[in-house]
Every structure is written in structure tokens, then in C-alpha cells.
Amino acid sequence: xxxxSVPSGKHRLSEELELVRRIGRGDAAAYxxxxxxxxxxxxxxxxxxxxxxxxxxxxxxxTFASLLNSxxxxxxxxxxxxxxxxxRRAGMMRRSRGRRREQTGPWSDAPQVPDRxxxxxxxxxxxxxxxxxxxxxxxxxxxxxxxxxxxxxxAEIAQTLGVPQGTVESRLHRAREEIRRRFKGYL
Amino acid sequence: xxxxxxxxxQRYHDDELSPIDRHAFEAHLDxxxxxxxxxxxxxAISRLVHDSPRQPLPDTTLARLRDRMPWSEDRAVLxxxxxxxxxxxxxxxxxxxxxxSQPIGDASQPLIWxxxxxxxxxxxxxxxxxxxxxxxxxxxxxxxxxxxGELR
Numbered sequence: 001x002x003x004x005s006v007p008s009g010k011h012r013l014s015e016e017l018e019l020v021r022r023i024g025r026g027d028a029a030a031y032x033x034x035x036x037x038x039x040x041x042x043x044x045x046x047x048x049x050x051x052x053x054x055x056x057x058x059x060x061x062x063t064f065a066s067l068l069n070s071x072x073x074x075x076x077x078x079x080x081x082x083x084x085x086x087x088r089r090a091g092m093m094r095r096s097r098g099r100r101r102e103q104t105g106p107w108s109d110a111p112q113v114p115d116r117x118x119x120x121x122x123x124x125x126x127x128x129x130x131x132x133x134x135x136x137x138x139x140x141x142x143x144x145x146x147x148x149x150x151x152x153x154x155a156e157i158a159q160t161l162g163v164p165q166g167t168v169e170s171r172l173h174r175a176r177e178e179i180r181r182r183f184k185g186y187l
Numbered sequence: 188x189x190x191x192x193x194x195x196x197q198r199y200h201d202d203e204l205s206p207i208d209r210h211a212f213e214a215h216l217d218x219x220x221x222x223x224x225x226x227x228x229x230x231a232i233s234r235l236v237h238d239s240p241r242q243p244l245p246d247t248t249l250a251r252l253r254d255r256m257p258w259s260e261d262r263a264v265l266x267x268x269x270x271x272x273x274x275x276x277x278x279x280x281x282x283x284x285x286x287x288s289q290p291i292g293d294a295s296q297p298l299i300w301x302x303x304x305x306x307x308x309x310x311x312x313x314x315x316x317x318x319x320x321x322x323x324x325x326x327x328x329x330x331x332x333x334x335x336g337e338l339r
Contacts (some may be wrong), residue, residue: 026258035253043248044251046239057248065257128240147201154203158315176232187231 015076023067035064035128038079043088045149047131048091049141062089076156083150084160087142091161093140127186140175143168190221200229 022030025106039060046056046063063086072081133141142161154172158165180187198204199212216222250331 026256031256032253035249039249039252040244041241043244047242053242053245053248056242057251061252061255064252068257084243128242129236130242132236132239144236149232154201169197172201176197178228179232179236180228183235185226186235 008104012077013074017072020067020072020078025030031064032065033077038082041062041079042082044087045083045131045145048092048133049138049145050093051130051134055093058087059090059093062093080150080152083145087146087160090139114153127183130139130181132183136175136178140178143171144175144179147172193218193222193225196222196225197229200226200233315332 005146019030019034020156023034042060042063042159043056046059050059051054061084066085066089068084072078075081076084095099136144142155146160152160154165154168157168161168163171192212195204195208195212195215199209203213212222218227
């Protein structure tokens, strides 16, 4: 099944609420419809957050699975609601992995140190979202995703991540400075 | 960076200023090259992030996501939990039944349950009653002795 066009406004809200209700009742067709609609978008963000395909898939799967335990009331769009869950789960996944083993990948708290031969200007073809966010800490990646891709306010980001609003603002500032410094050739 | 208002540029860009502050900052922008440049940078960064391509979702991954129903995983977890509970119960019952009531190394003495099994039920009741009576008598004597001591 291919992704269908998403309705807008009040109709969209009631349609999304109904979709979630059907999924809660165990409706497989409703679940597949949601996956077809949102999986590509969520996967792109998940991959940018965790930096590899296997964890991105797990993250998307867990995000869809959390539909059964969470209560979607339609305050935000279903997509935004799913992204919030995904970002929170990415943080949980990173912390649990961090406890289990030392990591040098994008899961580590420190940002990736780029290869000397792989500066931003050298890798035009590879400058996708994952590559760009690789240079940031996980906390900075999260605020960039929520602000730049989801258009959330500082208050909404603060609520999603469970940090003060001032922290959101300073993380955003630092994250953007880092992107500007590393990718100034693209700006 | 000399302008003291550049910190407002991010809030302006993110639409986080009140209408009054927004208006004031726009007036400031007219005369401040530094803030205009900062704002241009912020807009360029947002555009770069927003427009950057995402990792495509492989078809095989999409197929797996479509087929992996969350509630079927719930059922699997419940099945697993049921299996663990049954195993734990079996281990517990086995442990209770075979728990030695005296040192394992003392093979010359029969275990209590073995002795009980070999003893006549009436004998068992008799011996238990006698033991209970002895304890009750001892407690009564002790109580009477302490009372008489208090009275004296």
C-alpha cells in the first residue's frame, strides 16, 4: 500500500483520532495505514538521531508500538506526537546502550570527530540529515529535530525533553553554531 | 560581536518574542548589520537542516514494520511471561517438596518427611499433641511463677 495524501484541519484530527482508536482495538489494516503514512518520515529522523539503520528501525518499531500504551488526544498532529515519542525513546535507548557498553558511534555523548579528509566541503554527496547531525551531541540533535523539522516552540521542546526552557534555548544556540561552523560552505 | 541584541535574533527567528518585543527588534534590525547577518545565518541553517535529504526507508524495513503488529508482540510477551511463571512455580514446588530439613550430608538419619511417611498417622498426631501439651504446661508454670513473684 502506498502512502496516501493526509487530510488537513479538523477532518484530519478526527481521522487521526479514529485511526489511533482502531489501532488500539487491534485493527491490522489501520496499523498498516499508519505505517505506510509515517514510517518513511519517522525513519529519516530516527536515522539522523541514532546514526545507523538497525537502531533506527528498532526506534520506529518501538514508536509505533507505544501507540498501544499512550493516549493520543489530538493536541498536536499525530506525526508530531509520534516524533515526540521517537525523540524520547531515542534518549532512553542511548542511555540504556551507554550503560551496557562503551560506544564510539553517534550514540556517545560526545559528538563525532570528523575524519580529517571528510570535511563538510568534501562530502557534498553525503550531506544528508544523518551526516549533518553526526557532528552534534545527542541532546543537540534532539532540539534541532524538534525545532527545525517539527517547528515546536521552546515550551513544547522543553516539555518533550523534560528540561527547562532556557536549556532548550542554549542547546539550540550551540547546535546551530556548530552546524554553522562545520557547514558554512553550504550556507 | 558588539551588538547586545544579537541574542534576540534567535528568539525572533524562532517566533518566540512577544508582539511588542518583536516589533522593537524589527526596528533595531533596520540599523544593525550584525543582527541582520545573524538572522541571515539562522535562516540559512534552518533551510539547510530542513532541506537536507533523509535516509530513505528500505522496502524490506517497511515490510517488516508493516508485518510486526505491536499487539502480537504483546501476546508474545504475555506468552513468555506465562511460561516464566509456570517454570518458577514448578521450581518452587519442587524445592518445597525436596527441601532437606536436616543436613544433607547426614545420610544415616532419615529425612523428616521420610520418617513421617514411615510413621503411623496416629503416632504422629500423638507425638505432636504431647509436645504441644508440654509447651503449654511450661508456659503456664512460667506465668504462675512470675505472678507469685510480683505478689510477693
